[in-house]
Amino acid sequence: MSNDNGSIKMVEIENKGRALVSSRPLNAGEIVLKDCPILLYSAAPHATAAAAAANYCANCFRTIPPHSATTVPCPNCAAASLFCTPHCQSIALSSSHTPFVCQSLIRLRAADSPLLHHHHDRLIQARFLISAYNLATASPSHFQTLLSLQGEPIKDEESIFLHSVISSILPASSNLRQIGFSLELTAALLAKDKLNAFGLMEPFDQDVENRSVRAYGVYPRASFFNHDCLPNACRFDYVDSVPDLSNTSIVVRVIHDVPAGREICLSYFPVNLKYSERQVRLKEDYVEANWSDNEEEMDQEDDDMDGDDMTGDDDNMDGEDDDDMAKENDDFPHAYFFVRYMCGRDNCGGTLAPVPPVDARTSSVMECNVCGSLSNSED
Numbered sequence: 034m035s036n037d038n039g040s041i042k043m044v045e046i047e048n049k050g051r052a053l054v055s056s057r058p059l060n061a062g063e064i065v066l067k068d069c070p071i072l073l074y075s076a077a078p079h080a081t082a083a084a085a086a087a088n089y090c091a092n093c094f095r096t097i098p099p100h101s102a103t104t105v106p107c108p109n110c111a112a113a114s115l116f117c118t119p120h121c122q123s124i125a126l127s128s129s130h131t132p133f134v135c136q137s138l139i140r141l142r143a144a145d146s147p148l149l150h151h152h153h154d155r156l157i158q159a160r161f162l163i164s165a166y167n168l169a170t171a172s173p174s175h176f177q178t179l180l181s182l183q184g185e186p187i188k189d190e191e192s193i194f195l196h197s198v199i200s201s202i203l204p205a206s207s208n209l210r211q212i213g214f215s216l217e218l219t220a221a222l223l224a225k226d227k228l229n230a231f232g233l234m235e236p237f238d239q240d241v242e243n244r245s246v247r248a249y250g251v252y253p254r255a256s257f258f259n260h261d262c263l264p265n266a267c268r269f270d271y272v273d274s275v276p277d278l279s280n281t282s283i284v285v286r287v288i289h290d291v292p293a294g295r296e297i298c299l300s301y302f303p304v305n306l307k308y309s310e311r312q313v314r315l316k317e318d319y320v321e322a323n324w325s326d327n328e329e330e331m332d333q334e335d336d337d338m339d340g341d342d343m344t345g346d347d348d349n350m351d352g353e354d355d356d357d358m359a360k361e362n363d364d365f366p367h368a369y370f371f372v373r374y375m376c377g378r379d380n381c382g383g384t385l386a387p388v389p390p391v392d393a394r395t396s397s398v399m400e401c402n403v404c405g406s407l408s409n410s411e412d
């Protein structure tokens with residue numbers, strides 16, 4: 034179930050498609066959306082029994098503590114899929130880990146195609162397809178929601194290969210024909226996944242430069258946020274913590290005050306990614322590319338940034354070369370964004386958002402959406 038408390042609404046924007054805009058003025062730190070996934074799948078589909086045992090629940094993706102007394106395996110694929118509690122096991126057996134998924138995963142692990150096992154991305158895509166085709170039967174309405182998301186089928190070498198893999202591993206007895214199993218549908222599903230899936234990341238570790246993805250999820254409302262390199266919102270997830278909502282939900286908060294009617298955007302990439310790397314990722318992942326980063330948008334962001342004096346002397350932001358990123362993006366809004374909203378902790382690159390306002394009063398406490406550290410914006 035998603036919850037956007039009426040603070041945002043969906044609109045169509047020319048050249049961007051559907052978008053979420055503020056329905057009223059929003060205070061810095063305000064939560065604009067809490068969204069639950071309609072589909073979650075592991076980013077480690079090749080996990081062996083030993084690896085699974087050391088890792089996380091195959092249903093809720095929480096870390097399973099070593100020697101946990103409540104851990105139970107799947108009754109069919111045994112230690113290859115573990116659940117943190119009998120409750121998680123019981124939910125999974127009728128939703129994300131049905132006999133259909135279980136049998137398909139056993140065959141996927143046994144498939145002897147080097148083209149599959151030597152390409153981690155393909156294995157993950159095959160894992161996604163198993164979950165997506167399972168969704169068609171386990172939750173037809175969620176399957177329709179998945180199909181309604183952005184993404185046109187592309188029948189290329191990749192989708193043809195993955196369709197043939199999946200054709201050989203999905204259980205023959207299932208009602209695949211009824212749900213329209215075809216190359217066309219496989220290609221459409223792959224496109225939905227590529228453009229819309231969010232990664233649930235491993236918790237921050239200062240010694241690790243690039244955090245890995247633990248699981249991917251499709252969030253039906255959050256999928257309508259468009260990208261901006263200078264976003265006005267960021268998302269928080271809590272996969273290993275126990276907040277007052279499901280641990281796989283994501284929460285989106287605005288990072289500064291936003292007037293009514295303004296588009297709310299996320300950055301699809303870590304905000305510390307260099308401009309040139311961002312352009313490569315946009316081209317690779319979102320064929321349209323060359324969105325954003327135009328003068329007009331920067332001017333608008335300039336107006337947005339929570340009332341601070343933006344007209345002052347910006348020489349020391351523009352000209353100094355002690356900051357690689359500011360140098361590459363040598364314009365005032367980028368430099369301002371980095372200084373004010375980017376976490377300074379080593380290997381973090383997270384975005385800072387104020388903690389949610391109390392009685393409409395913006396907090397000066399900023400929280401990082403990656404490492405979780407708290408800082409005072411007035412310091």
Ligand SMILES: C[S@@+](CC[C@H](N)C(=O)[O-])C[C@H]1O[C@@H](n2cnc3c(N)ncnc32)[C@H](O)[C@@H]1O
Nearest residue numbers: 049050051183228256257258259260319324325
């Ligand atoms: C996750 S979806 C966002 C919602 C999408 N606009 C829709 O109509 O469903 C990602 C897609 O939105 C579009 N998009 C996102 N950010 C954009 C931007 N800054 N400029 C243009 N198109 C954008 C691209 O088509 C991209 O593949």
